[in-house]
Amino acid sequence: MPSARVRLPAIGTPSEKLLDDYAKHLLGALRRANVAPAAVIEIERAAGALSSVLHARELTLRLATRAEALAESAEVVIEDEIRALYAALSVKRPLRDSVFPEGLGASLAPRGDAQIAEVKRLLDVTHRAKVPRSVASALVRMGAANTLLSSRLSASASAHEALVATVAAERRQARAFRQRYRWAFGALTGLFPSDAAKVAGFFKEPPRDTTEPSSLPSVPPPTGRRGGKPRKVAAKRNSA
Amino acid sequence: MSDWWESLVQIRRADHKKGTGVFISSTEILTAAHVVTQGNAALALDDLTLDIRFRSTLAVPRAVAILATWAPGATGSDVALVRVEAHSDLGLSLAFGVPPPSGSAMLEGVGFEAESDALRTPSGNVECRVTTDGERLLFSDDFAPEGGMSGGPLIAGLATGVHVAGILTRASSSGFVGLSVVASVLDELRSRFA
Numbered sequence: 262m263p264s265a266r267v268r269l270p271a272i273g274t275p276s277e278k279l280l281d282d283y284a285k286h287l288l289g290a291l292r293r294a295n296v297a298p299a300a301v302i303e304i305e306r307a308a309g310a311l312s313s314v315l316h317a318r319e320l321t322l323r324l325a326t327r328a329e330a331l332a333e334s335a336e337v338v339i340e341d342e343i344r345a346l347y348a349a350l351s352v353k354r355p356l357r358d359s360v361f362p363e364g365l366g367a368s369l370a371p372r373g374d375a376q377i378a379e380v381k382r383l384l385d386v387t388h389r390a391k392v393p394r395s396v397a398s399a400l401v402r403m404g405a406a407n408t409l410l411s412s413r414l415s416a417s418a419s420a421h422e423a424l425v426a427t428v429a430a431e432r433r434q435a436r437a438f439r440q441r442y443r444w445a446f447g448a449l450t451g452l453f454p455s456d457a458a459k460v461a462g463f464f465k466e467p468p469r470d471t472t473e474p475s476s477l478p479s480v481p482p483p484t485g486r487r488g489g490k491p492r493k494v495a496a497k498r499n500s501a
Numbered sequence: 502m503s504d505w506w507e508s509l510v511q512i513r514r515a516d517h518k519k520g521t522g523v524f525i526s527s528t529e530i531l532t533a534a535h536v537v538t539q540g541n542a543a544l545a546l547d548d549l550t551l552d553i554r555f556r557s558t559l560a561v562p563r564a565v566a567i568l569a570t571w572a573p574g575a576t577g578s579d580v581a582l583v584r585v586e587a588h589s590d591l592g593l594s595l596a597f598g599v600p601p602p603s604g605s606a607m608l609e610g611v612g613f614e615a616e617s618d619a620l621r622t623p624s625g626n627v628e629c630r631v632t633t634d635g636e637r638l639l640f641s642d643d644f645a646p647e648g649g650m651s652g653g654p655l656i657a658g659l660a661t662g663v664h665v666a667g668i669l670t671r672a673s674s675s676g677f678v679g680l681s682v683v684a685s686v687l688d689e690l691r692s693r694f695a
Binding site: 312313314316317318319320321323324325327328331409412413415416419420423426427429430477478480481482483484 | 504505506511513552553554555557558559605606607608609613618619620622624625626642643656657658659660661662663
């Protein structure tokens, strides 16, 4: 009995390729041939679950990137405030040297939680020292910026945890999809034991080799028809 | 099998104002109350156009439910459900308690900006503050919804997929951006359809 030879998706095949190539091809072929409804349902279900978690992973990646950018911008704001404080204290060199014992560079170097600690140190030292009145507002700004950085670092850490969770979930669903795909191959071979070419035809390797990562599509224009009849286009646009 | 963004709806009113909504089941669109009301009352169904933009089709409204406590300018009750004819494969699932009370989470707001009809997806760290009435208000220093995005979802990415965690209602200088989805509020809205 001749056996069908098909290329099954390998471990590490991107989810986009599993969905856009493997799933689409198999489902299309099975529907056209109107065979194996159980296999269609199973592959649809596995593809749906994979698609759902793929979109979640894309979203968490966007959010983690955004959280990182927000945290970095808060760090830059603090750097500016430290520079401003250093400049303001330069009128009293002994005071400046007591607040910045290792120089400006040492206070600008820390990042993340270490930067928060350095700002707390600066606030503490300046609180105890007699600083010019002109410095007070800079210290208030620096304190507020430090609070913001603290919350953004926390958000960034949480966003990365969410990203790791969705990446792990995506891998689990990709594995489940590959298993369902192999199961469908077995099921179809059982349905058509003497027609290897027919079975192979369902699983024909899709022509595309690479798949662009999916992202939000461009927005289609507002629907211009209602009940099959053309609808008037709103002349004025306000927001609700 | 539909992609999550296919559940987004642009809501256009007869007075040319616009808002956004999202299918949370095959027959329910979640949005802000001020998008589908005039004063204290729901707009007539004929005054609403529910455009499922990514399907290039319209949903037919059957009923609008708002909370008894809703009044123009209210914050915590600015939520509504619109019942429509069934679109079997649409509907984003909900995530309750994201962010948790007094906690924060990175969320993405999604809505159609009124002027250009373009999809906007601002995102940032969103904090949940609970009022003495138990309302869960959402605040963010990182973004503010633009006109037309009212009623759009605030979405969260979880290991189970993309979920609606809240809705955008309005922007304010305090950083107020919207409301968390709360099961009891949805139950009350659903009971008002009956």
